[in-house]
Amino acid sequence: xxxxxxxxxxxxxxxxxxxxxxxxxxxxxxxxxxxxxxxxxxxxxxxxxxxxxxxxxxxxxxxxxxxxxxxxxxxxxxxxxxxxxxxxxxxxxxxxxxxxxxxxxxxxxxxxxxxxxxxxxxxxxxxx
Amino acid sequence: xxxxxxxxxxxxxxxxxxxxxxxxxxxxxxxxxxxxxxxxxxxxxxxxxxxxxxxxxxxxxxxxxxxxxxxxxxxxxxxxxxxxxxxxxxxxxxxxxxxxxxxxxxxxxxxxxxxxxxxxxxxxxxxxxxxxxxxxxxxxxxxxxxxxxxxxxxxxxxxx
Numbered sequence: 001x002x003x004x005x006x007x008x009x010x011x012x013x014x015x016x017x018x019x020x021x022x023x024x025x026x027x028x029x030x031x032x033x034x035x036x037x038x039x040x041x042x043x044x045x046x047x048x049x050x051x052x053x054x055x056x057x058x059x060x061x062x063x064x065x066x067x068x069x070x071x072x073x074x075x076x077x078x079x080x081x082x083x084x085x086x087x088x089x090x091x092x093x094x095x096x097x098x099x100x101x102x103x104x105x106x107x108x109x110x111x112x113x114x115x116x117x118x119x120x121x122x123x124x125x126x127x128x
Numbered sequence: 129x130x131x132x133x134x135x136x137x138x139x140x141x142x143x144x145x146x147x148x149x150x151x152x153x154x155x156x157x158x159x160x161x162x163x164x165x166x167x168x169x170x171x172x173x174x175x176x177x178x179x180x181x182x183x184x185x186x187x188x189x190x191x192x193x194x195x196x197x198x199x200x201x202x203x204x205x206x207x208x209x210x211x212x213x214x215x216x217x218x219x220x221x222x223x224x225x226x227x228x229x230x231x232x233x234x235x236x237x238x239x240x241x242x243x244x245x246x247x248x249x250x251x252x253x254x255x256x257x258x259x260x261x262x263x264x265x266x267x268x269x270x271x272x273x274x275x276x277x278x279x280x281x282x283x284x285x286x287x288x
Contacts, residue, residue: 012217013204013224020206057248084231084246088239105228106152 002028003120006047008038008064009082010056014105018051021109025122035059039067042074048120051112054083054094065097078119082107133240135266138233138285142188142270145232146281149225150274154203158272158279166269167278173197173218174252174259175226179234181244186285188230189259190222196277197222215253223249229281242287259284 003026007018010033019029030045032038035052036059042050050068054061061081069075081094081102094102101115116122143160150158171194178187192200201221202209212218227249234246252259261267261284270281 011220011224011227013220016205023206055246084228085235085238105231106149108152 002026003049003122004028004030004045004047005116005120006030006032006038006041006045006050008032008035008041008050008056008061009053010034011053014053014082017109018112021112022116022122024124025113026125027122035061035064035067038064039074042068042077043071047077049116050077050079051116052079052081052099054081054085062093062097065099069098080112080115080119133237133242133287135268135283135285138283139268139270141236142229142233142281142283143272145236146229146270146272146279149228149232150272150279153225153228154200156203156274158274161271161273161278163269163271166271166280167193169193169255171255172253172257173222174254175222176250176252176259177223177226177230178247179230179237179244180247181237181242183288184237184242184244184285186265186283188226188233189280189282189284190226190229191280191282192222193277194218194253196274196279200225219251219253223251 005027007015007029009015015031022029030041032041034056052061065079078100081099082105084105100119103115147158150156173192173194175190176187197218201212201218204221230246234244237244265284265286268283272279
């Protein structure tokens with residue numbers, strides 16, 4: 001069964017890049033454009049991994065992560081945070097939130113695969 | 129405690145950071161060239177992201193030719209040119225690239241003691257326009273050679 005990854009980012013570009021990154025793998029990508037949508041999709045789809053942007057309108061990644069960790073049904077879902085800001089304070093704040101890992105934009109696709117692969121088992125798609 | 133930051137240091141950071149963003153996201157080498165060689169684009173796509181905090185305000189503008197903006201979009205998204213749904217997709221990519229540039233600058237400024245937040249990206253399209261800084265705002269252009277293309281980063285900054 002395909003691994004489910006929820007990509008939460010207000011940038012369609014980043015969601016497309018995440019989709020492209022996992023295309024060779026047996027992964028189903030679910031998308032949400034902000035934290036509010038992300039919480040709904042997380043509850044509906046129970047993804048194996050969430051890739052979560054920090055800065056978003058409506059509900060940002062930090063608020064979504066806080067709410068996720070408060071929900072007994074969702075708190076075990078591992079989260080990789082994506083951030084465009086690599087400053088010390090930002091990284092420390094993210095680390096304190098209980099994320100499994102984080103990635104600073106710009107990122108190489110290989111870096112995302114490596115970090116995701118440490119959390120879920122990624123299997124290459126079998127050619128038809 | 130603020131370190132004293134001046135425009136040349138900002139430009140030096142941005143030169144390195146743009147090269148890093150282009151290398152990482154586009155696998156393209158971008159090298160700084162003399163700013164006297166400001167390119168003229170027949171059609172220009174400009175990404176704009178502002179930043180503001182108690183002791184620093186400004187904006188970063190990424191100027192690209194429209195054809196190069198399209199190349200950037202197809203490369204970043206892994207699509208063939210005919211698969212692009214239109215200008216909106218190109219705009220989103222240019223906005224995201226500008227966001228990465230400004231996000232990096234914001235982090236660097238914060239680490240220097242100049243706390244600030246960034247705006248959401250905006251896109252300007254046109255043939256010939258000039259962005260004028262307001263009073264007391266310093267401006268610098270950084271011109272990069274990227275293959276046969278010229279890419280310009282325009283920085284407006286006011287440090288208090």
